[in-house]
Amino acid sequence: MVELLQSLRHFLLDPKDYLGYEGSESPEARRLQNWCRDVARVNGQRLQVIKKYGELCRHHELFDPITTLKEDWFHPKIWALMKGEEELKDVLTEHLPGEVYSFPLFKEDFCDLLLDEIFNFYSSGLPARRPNSMNNYGIILSDIGLEPFVEKLQEFLQKLGEELFPGPGSCWDGHHCFIVRYREGEDLGLDMHTDDSDVTFNVCLGLDFAGAGLQFCGAAGAANHRKYSMTYSHKKGHCVVHLGRKRHGADDITSGERLNLILWNHSSEYRQSKDYRMPAYAREEAAPDPVCLSYTHDRDFGVFKDYPKNKQLFRGRGWCPPVNAEYAGFRPEGSKPSL
Ligand SMILES: O=C(O)CCC(=O)C(=O)O
Numbered sequence: 001m002v003e004l005l006q007s008l009r010h011f012l013l014d015p016k017d018y019l020g021y022e023g024s025e026s027p028e029a030r031r032l033q034n035w036c037r038d039v040a041r042v043n044g045q046r047l048q049v050i051k052k053y054g055e056l057c058r059h060h061e062l063f064d065p066i067t068t069l070k071e072d073w074f075h076p077k078i079w080a081l082m083k084g085e086e087e088l089k090d091v092l093t094e095h096l097p098g099e100v101y102s103f104p105l106f107k108e109d110f111c112d113l114l115l116d117e118i119f120n121f122y123s124s125g126l127p128a129r130r131p132n133s134m135n136n137y138g139i140i141l142s143d144i145g146l147e148p149f150v151e152k153l154q155e156f157l158q159k160l161g162e163e164l165f166p167g168p169g170s171c172w173d174g175h176h177c178f179i180v181r182y183r184e185g186e187d188l189g190l191d192m193h194t195d196d197s198d199v200t201f202n203v204c205l206g207l208d209f210a211g212a213g214l215q216f217c218g219a220a221g222a223a224n225h226r227k228y229s230m231t232y233s234h235k236k237g238h239c240v241v242h243l244g245r246k247r248h249g250a251d252d253i254t255s256g257e258r259l260n261l262i263l264w265n266h267s268s269e270y271r272q273s274k275d276y277r278m279p280a281y282a283r284e285e286a287a288p289d290p291v292c293l294s295y296t297h298d299r300d301f302g303v304f305k306d307y308p309k310n311k312q313l314f315r316g317r318g319w320c321p322p323v324n325a326e327y328a329g330f331r332p333e334g335s336k337p338s339l
């Protein structure tokens with residue numbers, strides 16, 4: 001153990017020396033040097049923002065690394081479940097066994113408090129990275145000083161993950177937690193996708209809105225990957241939890257504004273398993289359901305739908321389905337139907 005920690009320390013302090021690249025001008029050494037420089041720059045900027053926002057934040061209790069989560073933030077049913085005073089079946093709605101569930105997580109007052117903090121960050125004018133390539137208006141919570149809150153929340157939800165999704169829901173040791181925001185003139189909805197997450201929690205924080213159903217299709221690699229399974233309707237304070245590999249997407253908001261907290265959980269242990277490293281990829285059972293099509297991922301999107309405005313650049317970039325998983329009668333976009 002001591003040796004392992006010493007090696008880790010050596011690598012973190014001086015990766016070039018650790019890997020024997022010191023003094024070398026090889027492409028690998030240069031790549032490593034550039035990578036270290038980029039990571040240091042991004043991390044430096046992030047720490048600056050956290051420090052500055054520490055002086056501007058409104059709800060200090062959210063940022064405190066020491067104190068535990070407050071009972072008063074949580075819906076009484078989930079709190080009681082975690083204390084062993086409620087039964088799972090009385091707290092949880094099972095939408096798709098082993099794949100999608102929902103439950104009340106936060107009290108409405110706590111959603112308002114969290115949103116007050118988020119809007120305060122927006123109005124601070126401090127820079128924030130976008131949570132992923134698809135959400136352009138969200139915030140990564142660790143980037144504004146809320147990493148301790150995210151860690152405590154993940155720990156709080158771990159038992160539930162383990163019970164509902166043995167494997168992907170076990171032994172979480174990483175997270176990516178962010179706010180997504182949808183309103184007129186900004187992002188309206190989200191294309192069909194799977195998450196870089198083993199298990200995803202998605203909590204609606206408000207505000208008032210219409211539309212924005214969360215559509216679920218099949219799991220990546222399953223014969224029904226692009227077949228419709230259900231629509232979840234968001235409710236303030238309620239959380240939907242699903243396998244990251246389940247294909248899902250958000251309908252456009254038709255009025256109002258929606259902000260959700262998304263918690264992606266990673267389990268290194270699960271990621272070393274055969275199930276994760278060598279997943280079976282079944283042939284698709286039939287042509288996709290239109291609601292399950294993705295303009296960012298699918299090779300046949302244009303066969304069934306017109307590309308949305310400003311999304312033409314994705315044409316021809318899709319990978320799904322892989323060649324060996326094509327359904328009978330598949331044709332990629334741009335090809336002529338056979339007579
Ligand atoms: O907008 C939503 O509710 C879903 C967001 C989502 O799936 C994601 O960010 O990965």
Ligand SMILES: [Fe+2]
Pocket residue numbers: 193194195248
């Ligand atoms: Fe997602």
